[in-house]
Amino acid sequence: MRMNLRKLPLMFCVAGMLFWMFAGLLPVYASAAEPVGSLTMFCQTQEGIILSDVDWDIHRIGYRAEDGSFQLNKDFYYPVSLADTSKSAISEAAQTLAGYCVSDKLKPLDEQTSDAQSKVKFEELPYGLYLLIGGLVKEGEGYYIYSPFII
Numbered sequence: 001m002r003m004n005l006r007k008l009p010l011m012f013c014v015a016g017m018l019f020w021m022f023a024g025l026l027p028v029y030a031s032a033a034e035p036v037g038s039l040t041m042f043c044q045t046q047e048g049i050i051l052s053d054v055d056w057d058i059h060r061i062g063y064r065a066e067d068g069s070f071q072l073n074k075d076f077y078y079p080v081s082l083a084d085t086s087k088s089a090i091s092e093a094a095q096t097l098a099g100y101c102v103s104d105k106l107k108p109l110d111e112q113t114s115d116a117q118s119k120v121k122f123e124e125l126p127y128g129l130y131l132l133i134g135g136l137v138k139e140g141e142g143y144y145i146y147s148p149f150i151i
Helices: 005-023 087-103
Strands: 036-042 055-064 070-072 110-113 119-126 129-134 137-139 142-144
Touching: 055 087, 055 119, 087 129, 110 119
Parallel strands: none
Antiparallel strands: 036 119, 055 070, 055 110, 055 129, 137 142
């Protein structure tokens, strides 16, 4: 019997993956849970000044539809369109949605505060569109506030 040598690397790859799965070293997910990710940010001024103790709220506002368009969740029923994905339109949508979050006292999905190294991290986030709203922070003689943004 003659073996095709071109298929040998593929066979080793498949055999290796099976070995790692059975050894428990390759994570195998059997649930139909929604994929999750994380978001890490660093809070600094344009001059590089580190801003600690910046409060952040994160709201899951939408998702990407099968047709590729961005849609708002049913909780964000406000008259805001995400059809125009230009920087200015998305910035305007973020400002508008942040205003609704504040006026309607919507509970954020999570709240975090930047640490002494200016780092803030949101974990276990289901895939989707998020609105981030930063709080006011005093540094030296100045005050800083981040514009809300969508990611």
